[in-house]
Amino acid sequence: MNVVDSSGWLEYFADSPLASEFAAAIEDAEHLIVPSISIYEVNKRLLAQGRHSVAADAMILMQGGRVIGLDPSLAIEASRQAVTNKLPLADSIIYATAIQHSATIWTTDSHFKGLPNVEYREKAGK
Numbered sequence: 001m002n003v004v005d006s007s008g009w010l011e012y013f014a015d016s017p018l019a020s021e022f023a024a025a026i027e028d029a030e031h032l033i034v035p036s037i038s039i040y041e042v043n044k045r046l047l048a049q050g051r052h053s054v055a056a057d058a059m060i061l062m063q064g065g066r067v068i069g070l071d072p073s074l075a076i077e078a079s080r081q082a083v084t085n086k087l088p089l090a091d092s093i094i095y096a097t098a099i100q101h102s103a104t105i106w107t108t109d110s111h112f113k114g115l116p117n118v119e120y121r122e123k124a125g126k
Helices: 006-014 019-027 036-048 052-062 072-085 089-100
Strands: 002-004 032-035 066-068 104-107 118-120
Touching: 002 006, 002 019, 002 089, 006 019, 006 036, 006 052, 006 104, 019 104, 032 036, 032 089, 036 052, 036 066, 036 089, 072 089, 089 104
Parallel strands: 002 032, 002 104, 032 066, 104 118
Antiparallel strands: none
16 A cells, blocks of 8 residues: 655656656555545645646546545544654654555655655755
């Protein structure tokens, strides 16, 4: 199972040099877990960039995976991960979702760097 962090989705939708690093996980909808907070983050960023048609297409593609909402058990696990790993709110929810579904996280977000079951890809220039 795979969880693509918001940063990975944004690389993919921007067709950046790192897009291919995330393509296999994104395009394998049968094994794709999508935290609902990722839908929020990606849509917000694309809309803020004025990329409305890309945002609409992104929302369709993201909902092709198994969308996981925040429930009490996930919120409790996310709070544990936030404290243990010093993760911001959205990242802790994404990480807890991956843990609950035995999934690998694909990301460029340095908050996840070095955590178990994370495939971190560094952006050029970092």
